[in-house]
Amino acid sequence: MSKTTNCSLRPRTKAASPGWLIAALWLLGMAMSAPVALGADADDATEARAPIPLVRDAYARAVPPGQGNSAAFMRIINPSAKALALVGASSSVARVVELHTHAREDGMMKMRRVERIEIPAKSEVVLQPGGLHLMLIELKQSLAPNDLVDLRLLFDNGSATEVTAQTRAIVPRADLSGHPSDQMPHSN
Numbered sequence: 007m008s009k010t011t012n013c014s015l016r017p018r019t020k021a022a023s024p025g026w027l028i029a030a031l032w033l034l035g036m037a038m039s040a041p042v043a044l045g046a047d048a049d050d051a052t053e054a055r056a057p058i059p060l061v062r063d064a065y066a067r068a069v070p071p072g073q074g075n076s077a078a079f080m081r082i083i084n085p086s087a088k089a090l091a092l093v094g095a096s097s098s099v100a101r102v103v104e105l106h107t108h109a110r111e112d113g114m115m116k117m118r119r120v121e122r123i124e125i126p127a128k129s130e131v132v133l134q135p136g137g138l139h140l141m142l143i144e145l146k147q148s149l150a151p152n153d154l155v156d157l158r159l160l161f162d163n164g165s166a167t168e169v170t171a172q173t174r175a176i177v178p179r180a181d182l183s184g185h186p187s188d189q190m191p192h193s194n
């Protein structure tokens with residue numbers, strides 16, 4: 007019996023057990039919320055499976071009690087060589103979470119639901135007030151500043167990413183359009 011290769015995880019074991027290495031790298035990527043240095047090996051390994059989207063700087067709009075809706079924002083990074091798209095989201099704090107963007111219609115910025123948010127290969131998209139956002143519809147609770155909002159993001163490759171967004175008081179932005187782009191026209 008030769009028992010020689012159980013000692014440690016080394017990239018050069020890749021050829022011997024690519025499946026195991028891929029699984030390990032994938033778990034590493036899922037477990038770490040800090041930026042992961044994705045070298046060529048990791049990139050190649052993840053190409054075979056689902057690309058790993060990395061989510062950074064997630065936050066949500068604090069809203070007073072009785073407010074029906076809120077919104078969440080973040081950066082979504084696609085480190086892989088394949089395009090990726092966010093196609094859905096959910097949260098325990100809202101009955102429904104929709105993907106929204108702002109578009110200019112008749113000279114005014116209005117919110118509009120979108121089916122998917124594309125994240126091209128090796129790039130990132132920023133969800134931010136006045137632009138793309140996750141709409142938290144029919145809140146089940148108030149969201150005071152510094153509350154935590156759990157979000158589950160679904161991607162078109164079948165992967166899901168759990169994110170925690172801390173709430174902030176966000177002043178509606180008027181600078182993009184000249185009109186306050188308050189996030190609440192669903193209920194107004």
Ligand SMILES: [Cu+2]
Pocket residue numbers: 077106107117118139140141189
């Ligand atoms: Cu919206």
